[in-house]
Each structure stands twice: as structure tokens, then as C-alpha cells.
Amino acid sequence: MAFFQAQEISISFGGLKALDRVSFTVNKGEIFSIIGPNGAGKTTIFNCINRFYDLDEGVFLLDGKSLSSAKTHQIADMGIARTFQNIELFKNMTVLDNLILGRHRKRRSNILTEMFFFKPVQRQEINSREKAEEIIDFLDLEAHRDQLVVNLPYGVQKTVELGRALAMEPTLLLLDEPTSGLNMEESEDLAFWLDDMKEELGITVLMVEHNMRFVKQTTDRVLAIDFGQTIIEGETNEVLNHPDVMRAYLGEENVCNA
Amino acid sequence: MRFLMKTDYYQDIRLFKYRSTFFWYLALVLGCVLLPKIIDEYMLSQLTFICIYAVAGVGLMLLTGFTGQISMGHAAFLAIGSYTSAVLTAKGVPFLLALPASGVTAALVGIVIGRPILHLTGLYLAIATMGAAFIIEEILVRWESVTNGNMGMMVDTPTIFGFGFDTEIRFFYLSLVVLILVLLLAKNILRSPTGRAFIAIRDSEIAAEAMGINLASFKTQSFAISAFFTGIAGSLYAHKIFFINPESYTIMQSIELLAIVIIGGLGSLHGAVYGSIFFIFLPQLIIISKDYLPSFVQDQTGLQPALFGLLIILVMLFEPMGIYGRWLKTKFYFEWFPLYKKDSFKREKKYQKAERH
Numbered sequence: 001m002a003f004f005q006a007q008e009i010s011i012s013f014g015g016l017k018a019l020d021r022v023s024f025t026v027n028k029g030e031i032f033s034i035i036g037p038n039g040a041g042k043t044t045i046f047n048c049i050n051r052f053y054d055l056d057e058g059v060f061l062l063d064g065k066s067l068s069s070a071k072t073h074q075i076a077d078m079g080i081a082r083t084f085q086n087i088e089l090f091k092n093m094t095v096l097d098n099l100i101l102g103r104h105r106k107r108r109s110n111i112l113t114e115m116f117f118f119k120p121v122q123r124q125e126i127n128s129r130e131k132a133e134e135i136i137d138f139l140d141l142e143a144h145r146d147q148l149v150v151n152l153p154y155g156v157q158k159t160v161e162l163g164r165a166l167a168m169e170p171t172l173l174l175l176d177e178p179t180s181g182l183n184m185e186e187s188e189d190l191a192f193w194l195d196d197m198k199e200e201l202g203i204t205v206l207m208v209e210h211n212m213r214f215v216k217q218t219t220d221r222v223l224a225i226d227f228g229q230t231i232i233e234g235e236t237n238e239v240l241n242h243p244d245v246m247r248a249y250l251g252e253e254n255v256c257n258a
Numbered sequence: 259m260r261f262l263m264k265t266d267y268y269q270d271i272r273l274f275k276y277r278s279t280f281f282w283y284l285a286l287v288l289g290c291v292l293l294p295k296i297i298d299e300y301m302l303s304q305l306t307f308i309c310i311y312a313v314a315g316v317g318l319m320l321l322t323g324f325t326g327q328i329s330m331g332h333a334a335f336l337a338i339g340s341y342t343s344a345v346l347t348a349k350g351v352p353f354l355l356a357l358p359a360s361g362v363t364a365a366l367v368g369i370v371i372g373r374p375i376l377h378l379t380g381l382y383l384a385i386a387t388m389g390a391a392f393i394i395e396e397i398l399v400r401w402e403s404v405t406n407g408n409m410g411m412m413v414d415t416p417t418i419f420g421f422g423f424d425t426e427i428r429f430f431y432l433s434l435v436v437l438i439l440v441l442l443l444a445k446n447i448l449r450s451p452t453g454r455a456f457i458a459i460r461d462s463e464i465a466a467e468a469m470g471i472n473l474a475s476f477k478t479q480s481f482a483i484s485a486f487f488t489g490i491a492g493s494l495y496a497h498k499i500f501f502i503n504p505e506s507y508t509i510m511q512s513i514e515l516l517a518i519v520i521i522g523g524l525g526s527l528h529g530a531v532y533g534s535i536f537f538i539f540l541p542q543l544i545i546i547s548k549d550y551l552p553s554f555v556q557d558q559t560g561l562q563p564a565l566f567g568l569l570i571i572l573v574m575l576f577e578p579m580g581i582y583g584r585w586l587k588t589k590f591y592f593e594w595f596p597l598y599k600k601d602s603f604k605r606e607k608k609y610q611k612a613e614r615h
């Protein structure tokens with residue numbers, strides 16, 4: 001069943017065609033990866049879903065509903081959460097506050113009721129706190145609960161960012177290079193959490209990932225792109241072993257070595 | 259080390275986490291209540307100004323210190339509050355209504371001004387707010403039927419249920435109570451979703467938006483609540499100085515308010531109070547200490563403003579973490595914000611070069 005769909009999406013920056021009629025389909029409850037060399041247009045796909053950029057052509061459909069007319073903040077309301085390639089946390093806040101901020105879309109209060117901190121506001125605060133604590137439990141963040149994010153090591157920051165996205169109770173979670181900068185052990189933890197998110201929380205995950213081992217281990221289906229164009233979409237093994245995909249990565253290796 | 263046995267999360271959302279904190283604040287308030295008994299009228303009057311500036315400071319702190327939006331036009335909201343209160347009380351409206359009405363009027367004007375310009379950032383926003391303040395000042399000059407134009411207008415003594423705040427000491431208590439209430443309201447906002455949204459916008463607009471925070475709406479709310487508190491301060495200010503005219507609310511005053519929150523420490527409500535104390539008391543201190551300087555220094559003209567300026571510079575330079583660190587952050591906004599998206603991509607490329615992929 002098609003849960004999330006990109007249909008013939010295109011976008012250009014100046015003369016550069018960053019995405020050229022790319023289509024793919026993510027099924028409900030699966031973990032779907034987008035792979036491709038640097039500059040292929042992967043992050044751009046996320047930024048278009050988030051409506052940071054406007055598509056030139058094409059459309060995204062979530063449960064059959066177009067995202068085209070939504071504003072960025074409304075994308076979150078539709079149940080789409082994301083992390084960023086370079087971590088966009090609220091650095092001068094504690095881990096706990098970052099997680100509680102993830103609850104923003106669930107708020108029922110307004111500035112006037114909050115000003116007087118009425119009972120419903122208090123109950124809402126306690127409720128947010130309980131949700132945040134669940135996530136702290138789930139992601140093993142106890143040790144860092146009250147620390148400022150800016151003082152945490154990179155790997156923990158990535159976990160906090162994942163936690164903040166989970167606090168939004170998303171139906172679709174976008175992860176941009178979740179393992180980059182993580183060590184082996186941290187990547188293992190992440191694979192484990194991804195599995196739990198899929199099995200227990202029923203979250204559909206769309207991720208951009210460079211670590212092929214990790215992709216193989218966690219992912220149901222894969223889209224491979226290069227220069228903004230689809231190479232192939234399909235089952236993980238099929239895509240990873242496809243000659244064009246291997247060539248795209250090999251090509252990049254050569255560039256790196258040159 | 260203090261251990262807390264957490265029974266439930268209610269403990270964490272209380273206004274004062276520890277009972278001792280509450281008692282310290284209580285002691286402070288009691289101290290303020292007793293203070294008038296031991297100081298002279300002039301000092302008392304200065305204390306009243308501290309309270310008034312602190313109220314306005316709390317307003318600007320919410321906008322600049324917590325939401326990261328700079329305003330160089332806040333004197334205009336002070337003016338709107340002053341004129342609203344002066345005009346209403348002159349027409350016989352009770353002060354108890356005129357005071358909140360001053361805040362509400364300022365907030366409404368804040369929304370009208372804020373909405374169209376709040377997508378601007380950093381220096382551009384600063385200049386736009388300054389422009390808006392010029393317009394408001396001009397309106398106050400031209401709208402003679404209400405404001406009496408450049409001639410200015412006298413302001414009545416405020417009375418609440420027949421009780422007149424006509425002595426230094428009474429007016430001080432009035433200002434103190436208003437300050438405490440404003441601090442409580444501001445604190446409540448800050449420990450609620452709206453306050454967190456403000457801080458989120460300050461720290462990362464991109465992430466805030468991706469979390470579902472409507473930037474336009476929350477920036478406007480921040481502007482409105484900021485104007486509200488500053489308008490309240492304006493009302494007190496008018497009744498304190500008895501006579502107002504548009505020239506009392508200049509760009510200089512806007513900059514002073516900004517200086518108060520920056521010196522006090524952006525991103526803290528305490529900062530608004532500290533900054534006001536610094537701003538009101540320091541010139542006094544300089545005047546007093548002048549008597550102890552050698553006469554050739556004493557006779558130097560312009561000594562007082564120069565010393566004051568020097569002290570401001572020293573605070574900015576040497577206040578170790580709090581003020582200086584946050585100042586850097588505001589500077590970062592100034593320097594990068596108009597180009598933020600573009601540069602975040604530059605960062606991305608650098609990062610990719612450095613890390614494996």
C-alpha cells in the first residue's frame with residue numbers, strides 16, 4: 001500500500017537540475033533508504049518534502065494527500081518529522097527541553113492561558129514530560145537529561161535529534177544520514193532502535209544513508225539516485241547489487257582518489 | 259549536593275523548584291518593601307524608575323533575549339502605553355483599567371507593525387523597527403486633538419478605589435507590584451510551549467519550523483507580548499513623570515532599553531532587572547564617587563557620560579560567560595542570518611569533505 005509517494009518531482013537551482021523527474025513509493029510501516037553519491041540530490045528531496053524549497057514540478061502524496069499547498073510548519077502537523085544532516089538542535093537548551101519541544105504540535109494551550117499557567121496548561125506540561133521521559137528511556141538518554149545539548153558529544157546529539165523527532169509522534173520519519181559521524185557501537189544501537197520503531201511504534205522511515213552495511217541491515221527497499229536522476233528503485237539487495245549503482249559509487253571513489 | 263526525591267513531574271513544573279529559592283525571593287521582596295523606610299525620597303524615586311525600566315526590560319527581553327528578534331523601536335511602545343494611560347485617566351477611566359489598556363493598545367500596534375516586518379532578521383529588522391518608531395513618534399506629534407502634540411500633556415496621579423498613589427513611597431509600591439506581576443506572567447510564558455517556541459526560533463529557525471512552529475505567528479506573538487509589557491511600563495512611566503511629550507520617547511531611549519537587556523544578559527528574566535539596576539544606579543554611583551576624585555579630574559567636563567560609557571564597555575568585555583557568550587550569539591545572528599540558508603550549505607560541504615561518506 002502506497003503510504004508516501006513522490007511523483008515526477010523536479011527542482012533546479014539556477015542552471016543545476018538537482019532533481020529530475022524522480023519518483024518513488026514508500027509503503028506503510030517499511031524502512032526505505034535513498035542512496036547516491038554526494039550531491040546526488042538526496043537532502044534536496046527532504047528539503048522539498050519539508051517545503052523549505054518549492055518543487056518546480058511533480059508532487060508528494062502522503063496517504064493520497066498532496067503536500068504542495070502545505071507550509072513548512074504544517075508538514076509537521078501532518079505527522080512528518082525529520083532530522084538534519086548537520087544536526088539542527090536547540091543548542092542552548094537541555095536535552096529534556098529539546099524533547100519537550102518535539103511536543104509542540106500537540107499543544108492545546110495558547111499564550112493567554114499559559115500566562116496564568118492554568119490547570120490544563122499544567123496537565124499538558126506533565127503529559128509532555130511523561131512522553132519525553134518515555135523517549136529518554138527508549139534511547140538511553142538518562143545520563144544526559146539535564147545537560148545542555150551544546151556540551152554533548154556528536155553521537156549523543158544525533159540521538160537527541162532522533163528523540164526530538166520521535167517526540168512529535170510522527171507517522172513518517174525522515175532521517176538524513178543518521179549514521180554519519182557515529183562509531184560502530186552507536187550505529188548498532190541505531191539499527192536496534194530503528195527495528196523497534198518499525199515493529200513497536202509502527203513508524204514509517206524514509207532515510208538517506210551512505211553506510212551500505214547499515215542499509216543492508218535495516219532497510220526494506222531502496223531508491224538509488226545520481227545527478228538528480230533515478231538509477232533504480234527496488235528491494236535492497238537488488239538495488240545494492242545493480243551494476244549502475246556500483247558504477248555510481250565506484251565513480252565517486254575515483255574522484256576521491258584523484 | 260542536593261538530592262531530590264521525585265514523586266512526580268509536578269515538582270518540576272513548579273515556579274520554584276526548591277523551597278529555599280522561594281524563601282530567597284520572599285526575602286528579596288520583603289527587603290524591597292522595607293527599603294523605603296531607610297532611604298531618602300530621591301533614592302526611592304530612582305528605585306521606582308528601576309522597577310519601571312525592568313518592566314519594559316522584561317518586554318524587550320522576551321523579544322530580543324528569548325526570541326532572538328531585535329527591536330530598536332521599543333520607546334514607541336513605551337510612548338503608546340504612556341499616552342493611552344494619560345488620555346484614558348484624563349477622561350476619567352479608572353487607572354486599574356487604563357493600566358492594562360495601555361498594554362493592550364501597545365500590543366495591538368505591535369501586531370500591526372510586527373506582522374509585515376518580522377520576516378526580516380538581524381540588522382534589517384532593527385532598522386525596520388526603528389522606522390516604525392519614527393512613524394509612531396510623528397503620529398503622536400501630529401494627532402494634536404488627542405495628544406496635544408509637541409506641547410505635551412499633564413498626567414494625573416493614579417488612584418485605585420480612591421487610594422491615590424501620590425507619594426514617592428506609594429508609587430514605588432505600585433511599581434514594585436506591577437514588576438512582580440509582570441515577572442510572574444513572563445515566567446509562566448517561558449515555562450510553557452509558547453516560551454519554548456520563542457527560544458526554539460532563536461536557536462534554529464529551520465528546526466523550529468520543522469517541529470511545527472509557525473514562525474510568522476510566534477514571532478508576532480512575541481512582538482505583541484513584548485509590546486504589551488513595554489506599554490504597561492509606559493503607563494507607569496507617564497504617571498511617574500507627570501508630564502509627557504513626544505520628545506520623551508526618542509531613539510536614544512530605544513537604544514537604552516536594548517542596552518539594558520544586553521548588559522543584563524540576553525535570555526534571562528533576571529537580566530532585565532540587573533540591567534535596569536545597572537542603568538539607573540551607575541550614573542548615581544559615578545556622581546557620588548566623583549567627590550572622591552582629585553579636583554582636576556572632577557572638573558573635567560563630560561566625565562560622567564564618559565565613565566558610564568567606559569563601564570558599559572568593560573562589562574561587555576569582561577562579563578565572562580553569561581553576557582559575553584550571549585552577545586556573541588546575537589552577533590552571530592547579525593552576521594549570518596540573512597545568509598543563513600546559503601551558509602548552512604557551505605558548512606555541509608566542508609563537513610562532507612572532512613568525514614567519511
Ligand SMILES: Nc1ncnc2c1ncn2[C@@H]1O[C@H](COP(=O)(O)OP(=O)(O)O)[C@@H](O)[C@H]1O
Pocket residue numbers: 013016018036037038039040041042043044045603
Ligand atoms: N539551496 C541550494 N542552492 C543551490 N544549490 C543547491 C541548494 N541545495 C542543494 N543544491 C545543490 O543541489 C545538489 C544536490 O544537493 P544535496 O541534495 O544536498 O546532495 P546530497 O545528495 O549529497 O544530499 C548539489 O549540487 C547542491 O549543491
Ligand SMILES: [Mg+2]
Pocket residue numbers: 042043044085
Ligand atoms: Mg545530503
